[in-house]
Amino acid sequence: MDVGISILVWLVLSIVLVFMLLTGFAYTTLLERRVIARFQSRVGPNRAGPQGLLQPLADGVKLIFKEEIIPASADKVTFILAPLLAVIPAIVVFAVIPFGSSIELFGVKVPLTLAPNMNVGILYVLAITSVSVYGIVLAGWASNSKYSMLGGLRSSAQMISYELAMGLSLVALVVVAGTLDLNAIVEQQKQVWYFFLQPFGAIIFMITALAEVNRAPFDMPEAEQELTSGYNTEYSGMKFALFYMAEYIKMIVISALSVTFFFGGYREPLPLFLTQALPFLSVDHTPLLGPLYFGLKIIALLIVQVWVRATLPRFRYDRLMKFGWLVLLPISLAWVMITALVVLLRG
Amino acid sequence: MLNLEIIIFGALALITVVAAVMMIIARNAVHSALFLVVVMSSLAVFFLGLWAPFIAMVQVALYAGAIMVLFLFVIMLLGAERAGARLLLAWQAPLAIGLTVLVVLLGALLLLNTAPFEVVDLPAAEITEGTAEAIGQALYSVWLFPFEAVSILLLVAMIGAVVMTRQETRQEARDERKKKSL
Numbered sequence: 001m002d003v004g005i006s007i008l009v010w011l012v013l014s015i016v017l018v019f020m021l022l023t024g025f026a027y028t029t030l031l032e033r034r035v036i037a038r039f040q041s042r043v044g045p046n047r048a049g050p051q052g053l054l055q056p057l058a059d060g061v062k063l064i065f066k067e068e069i070i071p072a073s074a075d076k077v078t079f080i081l082a083p084l085l086a087v088i089p090a091i092v093v094f095a096v097i098p099f100g101s102s103i104e105l106f107g108v109k110v111p112l113t114l115a116p117n118m119n120v121g122i123l124y125v126l127a128i129t130s131v132s133v134y135g136i137v138l139a140g141w142a143s144n145s146k147y148s149m150l151g152g153l154r155s156s157a158q159m160i161s162y163e164l165a166m167g168l169s170l171v172a173l174v175v176v177a178g179t180l181d182l183n184a185i186v187e188q189q190k191q192v193w194y195f196f197l198q199p200f201g202a203i204i205f206m207i208t209a210l211a212e213v214n215r216a217p218f219d220m221p222e223a224e225q226e227l228t229s230g231y232n233t234e235y236s237g238m239k240f241a242l243f244y245m246a247e248y249i250k251m252i253v254i255s256a257l258s259v260t261f262f263f264g265g266y267r268e269p270l271p272l273f274l275t276q277a278l279p280f281l282s283v284d285h286t287p288l289l290g291p292l293y294f295g296l297k298i299i300a301l302l303i304v305q306v307w308v309r310a311t312l313p314r315f316r317y318d319r320l321m322k323f324g325w326l327v328l329l330p331i332s333l334a335w336v337m338i339t340a341l342v343v344l345l346r347g
Numbered sequence: 348m349l350n351l352e353i354i355i356f357g358a359l360a361l362i363t364v365v366a367a368v369m370m371i372i373a374r375n376a377v378h379s380a381l382f383l384v385v386v387m388s389s390l391a392v393f394f395l396g397l398w399a400p401f402i403a404m405v406q407v408a409l410y411a412g413a414i415m416v417l418f419l420f421v422i423m424l425l426g427a428e429r430a431g432a433r434l435l436l437a438w439q440a441p442l443a444i445g446l447t448v449l450v451v452l453l454g455a456l457l458l459l460n461t462a463p464f465e466v467v468d469l470p471a472a473e474i475t476e477g478t479a480e481a482i483g484q485a486l487y488s489v490w491l492f493p494f495e496a497v498s499i500l501l502l503v504a505m506i507g508a509v510v511m512t513r514q515e516t517r518q519e520a521r522d523e524r525k526k527k528s529l
Contacts, residue, residue, distance in 0.1 A: 127407035137416070149423070160413070
C-alpha cells in the first residue's frame, strides 16, 4: 500500500474513531441515567427530545455557558492541564483495539484498527493506564483544596494498588494466547471465548478495571459524603465536563478491552452451528458486521457496569485497600501459576 | 524517509532537552516531576523510532507511570513541593553551566575526531532484536542468572522496607501501651 494512502486511511479512521467516542460518551451518560432510573423505579430524563434523546445535547449547551472558575490559590497551568491529561489517555487507548477485521473500500484493503501489526498491544494498554492517573492526581493537587487533595491521593493509591492485579490477570491471558497482539487474541477466540478458558482472569480484570476508572463501587476519589466530590470539587464549566468525559470514555474503554480480551472482540457472538447454517452472519463472510457486533457487546458491558453501580454500595477505604492487596492480588498470582502449569503440562 | 526521521528526531530531541533543563530550573517540585515525565515519555518515543517497541512501552509503564506517580505521591504527601523563594547554594548554577558547556564541547570534539557512523537502512521485518519475544528469549536463556539475581535483590529490598516500617509501628504500639498504663 502506498504511504500516502495509508496515512489518509489512518487519518480518516482516527477522526471517525474520536467522533464515535465523543458521541458514545454523550449517550453513555444518557444510558446510565435512564438505566439507573429503571433500577430505582423512576423514569429518568425523558423531556428533551423523544425518550430524552437530546438530553446530552442540552447538558453540553448548559456546561458551555457555565462560568469557568479558577481558584485564586490554584496552580494555574497545572489546573488547566489536569482535565486534558485525564481525557487524552482515555482516548488514545483505542489506538490498539481492533473493532473489525479488514474491509475493502474503493479497492483498498482497510484494516479496522489503527495499529494493526503492533505486537505490544497489551503492554501499550498497561502503559496508558499507568499514565492515566496523572489527570486525577494533578487536579487534586492543583486545586489547592483539602477535599480535592484527599480525592487525588486516594485515587492514586487505589489505581497503583489495583494495577498490579489487573496486570497479573492479563499475564495469565498472555500465557494462554502466546501473543501481545490484540488482533491475534481476537482471532484466537473464533471458537471459544477466553472468558470460558480464563474465568478468574476475566472476573479479576473486570473488577480491577472498574477500580482503575474509579467507578462504583470503587468511586472513593469522589465519595460525596466524605469529600464533596473529590478531585473535581473546584472545577466548573467545560473543565468539569472534561473530567466527566474522561470518566465515561474510560467506561467505554474498559468495556471494549474486556470484550477484546475475553468476549471474542468483534467476532460474532453466535454459536458455531448458527454461523455454519447462516454463513452471512459470520464476520469472515461479511466483515462490516464486525464493528456492529463489537458495539453491541460494548453496550451490553456498559449496562452491566451501570447495574453494578445501582446494586452495590461504595467500599470503605481501608476495606478497598485490603480487598485489592489481600484478596485480588493473591488470587491473580495463583491464577497465573495455575495457568502457566496447565499450559506447560499440555505442551 | 530519512529526512522525515531527522525532523522527528530533531523536534523530539529539542522537547527532551528543554524539558530536562526545565526540570532542573523549576522551583516547584511537582513541576519538576512533571517535566521529568515529559523526558521519560519522549525517551519512549525515541525507543519506538529505534524499533524497540517493548522497551518503549516498558519505559512509559514503569518510569512515566509507576515510578513517577510514586514520586508525585511522596512529594504531595510530604507537602515539600515549594522550595523557598531564596536561592540557597547560589554558586552552583554558574558552575553547573560552565561544566555542561565544557562536557558538550569535549563530546563534540571527540565526535569530530572519530570516523562518521555508517547509516544502514534495514527493512522493518529484519529488525527483530527489540521485540518482546526476542527480549523474553534472551532474558530466560542467556541472561537467566543475572535476571534471577536482580529479582532476588529487589525482593530483599522490598522485604527490608516492610520490616523497617513494621518495626516503627511496633515501637509506636509500645509507646501507646505505656501511655495507657501511665
